[in-house]
Amino acid sequence: MTDEATMKAAMQAYIDAFNRSDAAAIADLYADDATVEDPVGSPPKTGKRAIAEFYQMAVATGARLELAAPIRASHGKAAAMAFDVRLNMPQGRAHIRVIDVMTFDEAGKFTSMKAYWGKSDMVLEQ
């Protein structure tokens, strides 16, 4: 069942898995034929293998995710959340302001993820 609480719990599980650098746990949140478009405007990754590889690279950066506001559900099979990606760059500490939108299947797995962030959302902190 994909009710609002289930969708929000999956979104929070995504944040938590990322923050313990657990790429396999993130990939497990996705349906087998899911797509990931991160950032929106780039070619989507399709299927669990490509998605797992994407998150292995992502967590290897040591980045951490911090919700910027409570996770939103919807009246359909979709939810959205605003967060900041905190990371260390050669130039110093930085964050990227992101909004992720996920769609869900009946089992509560993500069928798609779209990450909205642009160059203007990357902020060098010092």
Added chain:
Amino acid sequence: MTDEATMKAAMQAYIDAFNRSDAAAIADLYADDATVEDPVGSPPKTGKRAIAEFYQMAVATGARLELAAPIRASHGKAAAMAFDVRLNMPQGRAHIRVIDVMTFDEAGKFTSMKAYWGKSDMVLEQ
């Protein structure tokens, strides 16, 4: 040209027009054949007339929008923002936690809006 700054300015103009109860100015931000799905999971409104009527009703509630985090752009023709809708209900002051995703045409007009919020995102403040 639909660059990141242009998209973010249009999103901010949407917030500002709403907060002066200017439904016509909001409708002017949309392309003629745009769609509005608010909330996601409900039947979309299509075309400028239906969209203008929707916002006339929305601003008549006296609701006010407050950004919950900075507006996000993307690497494509889309942007997203998290905000709270503040309104007075018969039961008292309330807010609805929303994330809006807009897509854009070449002229910088919204071609679609999707509003992510569920029943669990409506919060009675007292």
